[in-house]
Amino acid sequence: MSVYWVSIYREIRDEAKVAAYAALAGPALQAAGGTFVARGLPEQTYEAGETTRTVLIEFASLEVARAAHDSPAYQEALTALDGGAVRDMRIVPGV
Numbered sequence: 001m002s003v004y005w006v007s008i009y010r011e012i013r014d015e016a017k018v019a020a021y022a023a024l025a026g027p028a029l030q031a032a033g034g035t036f037v038a039r040g041l042p043e044q045t046y047e048a049g050e051t052t053r054t055v056l057i058e059f060a061s062l063e064v065a066r067a068a069h070d071s072p073a074y075q076e077a078l079t080a081l082d083g084g085a086v087r088d089m090r091i092v093p094g095v
Helices: 015-031 062-070 072-081
Strands: 003-012 035-040 054-059 085-093
Touching: 003 015, 003 062, 015 035, 015 072, 015 085, 054 062, 062 072, 062 085
Parallel strands: none
Antiparallel strands: 003 054, 003 085, 035 054
């Protein structure tokens, strides 16, 4: 069953660090089996109405998503991020 890695950027503290992270994270996660489904600012918000950057990545399984997160290439991306953003990240099963 597919799972979805959801990242919501609650606060961006350093745009340059976020850009450095993105340059490394995108290729690392794609190489690890991730498919980017959505990313960017919302076009429309409801209820709490937070206009925050959101990234949605599909993986084939929980194990693949965990391995992508723990991979050396993605860990290098996290090092580049170095506190440049406050994020809420989770892996959610598909239905």
